[in-house]
Amino acid sequence: MPVRESEAIILRTYPLGEGDRLVSFLSRAEGRVRGVARGARKPKSRFGASLEPLSHVRIWFYERETRQLVRISQCELIESFLEAQRSYNANVAFGLIAEISEAVLPEREPSDPAFRLLLATCRAIQSRGSIALPIGYFTLWTVRLGGWLPSLDHCAACGRDLAGQPGWANTEGSGVFCRQCRPPGSRPFSAEALATARTMLRGSLEKLAAAGTRVPDELTNYWMDLIEQHIERKLTVRSMLELAP
Helix, strand or coil, X not given: CCCEEEEEEEEEEEEECCCEEEXXXXXCCCEEEEEEECCCCCCCCCCCCCCCCCCEEEEEXXXXXXXXXXXXXXXXXXXCCCHHHHCXXXXXXXXXXXXXXXXXXXXXXXXXXXXXXXXXXHHHHHHHXXXXXXXXXXXXXXXXXXXXXXXXXXXXXXXXECCCCCEEECCCCCCEECCCCCCCCCEEECHHHHHHHHHHHHCCHHHHHHCCCCCCHHHHHHHHHHHHHHHCCCCCCHHHCCCCC
């Protein structure tokens, strides 16, 4: 049972037994993992505040044969976002990105882009205070990394260039369409909204924030609709989200 060491982000924790915690975390080396932290709920726990949700940590764990859950032996805090979560909107935003990560990312499939995206989003929420851009960026790139993002450049039906043009899309994520090809019941996107989405795919979150990029709610809501479509359930935290500028 060799001990494994990895950089990780804590997603969620749950009480287990009298003094333990069930921990879901995103390991940079191992992907999404679930494990047990013995004694983590006791007053003098050796884990301290390192298991707080969205904490950026270095974690040590090992596996036992026939056991689905790993055993967490040690956890050291690298970066905490606990102070930022005192704000209602930020707290909800952190809960949303944790819920999405847990729902979307398969167990034991490492994804360095997903890890970097989650960490960058946490840092952006903490440094900016506002959540609209970080959440819009996170949901867009979650859809992109999941392979669910339709082309934003050309009509999915006729191939017409959508540069400078509005578009229409449906919740099935089958594509973005021009005015002539739009399916019944599809939702409209302004030319400015589509241009913003294209810009978000080319730039880092830091550069977008520095440029004062504003994400239309219509885009963020569409990305979350696509996520819900693919996980086949509603995001529980979404109803509490207020996309403040």
